Amino acid sequence: MVDAGRRAFFRGRSRPREQIRPPWARREDEFIDRCTRCNDCLTACPQHILVAGDGGYPTVDFSAGECTFCADCLKACQPQALLRADPEQPAWPYKAVIGEDCLPRQGVECRVCGDFCDVRAIRFPPRLGGNPLPEIDAEKCTGCGACVAPCPVVAVSVR
Numbered sequence: 001m002v003d004a005g006r007r008a009f010f011r012g013r014s015r016p017r018e019q020i021r022p023p024w025a026r027r028e029d030e031f032i033d034r035c036t037r038c039n040d041c042l043t044a045c046p047q048h049i050l051v052a053g054d055g056g057y058p059t060v061d062f063s064a065g066e067c068t069f070c071a072d073c074l075k076a077c078q079p080q081a082l083l084r085a086d087p088e089q090p091a092w093p094y095k096a097v098i099g100e101d102c103l104p105r106q107g108v109e110c111r112v113c114g115d116f117c118d119v120r121a122i123r124f125p126p127r128l129g130g131n132p133l134p135e136i137d138a139e140k141c142t143g144c145g146a147c148v149a150p151c152p153v154v155a156v157s158v159r
Contacts, residue, residue, distance in 0.1 A: 019059040023091035035081035044076035062145035094143035113147035
C-alpha cells in the first residue's frame with residue numbers, strides 16, 4: 001500500500017495539501033468515518049464554497065467566496081460528520097494568513113483584504129518609510145475567508 005506522502009509525490013505535489021472541512025466538522029478521522037459523501041452539505045451551502053475535495057469528501061474553496069457560518073451545511077448533514085456540540089462552539093480553529101507575495105510587502109499600496117473583512121481583523125498600521133503592512137488580529141479573525149478571493153495576487157489563505 002502506498003502512503004499519503006508518496007501518493008502526493010506521484011501526483012506532482014511534495015506533500016499532501018491540507019483541506020479545510022466544512023464548519024463544525026468532527027476530528028478528521030471521525031469526519032471521514034461518518035461522512036457518506038452524499039453532497040447534501042454542498043447543496044445546502046448558500047455561498048457555494050463547499051466542494052468535493054480529495055476522495056469526494058467536502059472541503060471549503062475560499063476562492064469561491066466566504067463562509068457566513070449560517071450552519072445550513074450542519075443542518076443538512078444527516079450522518080453528523082458535522083456536529084456542533086455546544087452553541088458557543090467555534091466553527092473551526094482556522095485564521096487568515098498573509099503570505100510574502102502580499103503587494104504592500106512588495107512596496108505596492110493595497111488594502112483590498114482589509115476592505116472585505118467585516119470583523120475588521122485586518123489592520124494597516126502606519127509605517128515609517130513605506131506602505132502600511134497588513135496585520136491580522138487573531139482574536140477577531142473568524143477564518144471566514146472573505147479576504148481570500150479579493151486578493152489580486154493570491155497572497156491570503158486560511159489555515
